[in-house]
Amino acid sequence: MEDTRTDSPLLEAINLTKRYEDGTLALDDVSFKVYPGEVYAMLGGNGAGKTTTINLFLNFIEPTSGEARVDGIVTHVDPLAAKSKLAYVSENVMLYPNFTALQNLDYFARLGGKTSYSKDDYRRVLTRVGLEEEAHDRRLKGFSKGMRQKCGIAIAILKDAPAILLDEPTSGLDPKAGLEFTRLLQSLRDEGRAILMSTHDIFRAKDISNTVGIMNRGKIVMQKTSAELEGVDLEQIYVEYMAGYMDDAGVAAEEVA
Numbered sequence: 001m002e003d004t005r006t007d008s009p010l011l012e013a014i015n016l017t018k019r020y021e022d023g024t025l026a027l028d029d030v031s032f033k034v035y036p037g038e039v040y041a042m043l044g045g046n047g048a049g050k051t052t053t054i055n056l057f058l059n060f061i062e063p064t065s066g067e068a069r070v071d072g073i074v075t076h077v078d079p080l081a082a083k084s085k086l087a088y089v090s091e092n093v094m095l096y097p098n099f100t101a102l103q104n105l106d107y108f109a110r111l112g113g114k115t116s117y118s119k120d121d122y123r124r125v126l127t128r129v130g131l132e133e134e135a136h137d138r139r140l141k142g143f144s145k146g147m148r149q150k151c152g153i154a155i156a157i158l159k160d161a162p163a164i165l166l167d168e169p170t171s172g173l174d175p176k177a178g179l180e181f182t183r184l185l186q187s188l189r190d191e192g193r194a195i196l197m198s199t200h201d202i203f204r205a206k207d208i209s210n211t212v213g214i215m216n217r218g219k220i221v222m223q224k225t226s227a228e229l230e231g232v233d234l235e236q237i238y239v240e241y242m243a244g245y246m247d248d249a250g251v252a253a254e255e256v257a
């Protein structure tokens with residue numbers, strides 16, 4: 001895929017490589033770009049390297065070689081500056097169980113240095129992410145996974161960061177919540193944010209992404225834009241790549257043999 005854009009990517013992995021202390025090569029020379037107003041979805045089996053990629057952008061871990069950049073800032077060189085441009089929603093959103101949804105938003109917004117939000121602002125965001133009004137003033141400890149996920153996304157929105165990282169955001173969501181979540185991501189994308197997500201949901205990935213990357217054993221084995229995926233059976237391609245009989249050009253081994 002040729003890169004013809006002249007503006008700068010908000011998220012960029014450049015030859016990103018991570019070997020953990022125990023010798024595991026989790027990420028092997030991975031490069032990709034996510035521009036403002038784009039969604040990039042990473043697909044791939046368990047252990048493919050998706051969470052490792054996200055953790056490198058967050059500088060939770062340092063790369064063995066290569067770099068992750070956020071708005072041009074190399075994350076392991078200036079992690080605080082990079083983090084100020086990132087919002088992050090983990091797979092299991094950790095919030096305060098004894099605080100209400102509203103109190104959690106207020107706490108985390110202030111922690112992130114945002115002190116000008118009103119209660120109405122919080123309610124508006126909670127409504128935007130699809131949390132029913134009756135739940136706004138309820139404590140988190142009675143919330144389902146999907147409801148906690150919505151609060152996590154609300155906090156990410158309040159941070160007002162240009163780039164959003166999401167690690168398996170739709171896992172455990174019921175179909176309606178999953179669809180609402182997809183719409184929400186689309187609206188954030190349309191506001192001009194750059195979104196990098198990992199997911200096991202092939203259909204949703206195809207539905208909302210500008211680019212889909214399939215990872216296998218620390219490498220991006222396929223990357224296609226939504227235009228290139230038009231009319232393509234992504235599930236079929238995915239299964240073939242996972243079985244390891246497609247080459248980098250997406251040609252099945254028996255076709256070229």
Ligand SMILES: Nc1ncnc2c1ncn2[C@@H]1O[C@H](COP(=O)(O)OP(=O)(O)OP(=O)(O)O)[C@@H](O)[C@H]1O
Nearest residue numbers: 020022024026044045046047048049050051052053
């Ligand atoms: N802290 C660690 N120390 C050693 N190896 C690790 C560590 N974290 C992850 N790994 C290994 O790195 C590889 C990539 O793991 P990673 O968590 O990035 O995969 P993933 O694509 O997110 O998988 P999943 O779909 O299961 O979430 C795996 O082989 C994993 O066992």
Ligand SMILES: [Mg+2]
Nearest residue numbers: 050051052198
């Ligand atoms: Mg993971």
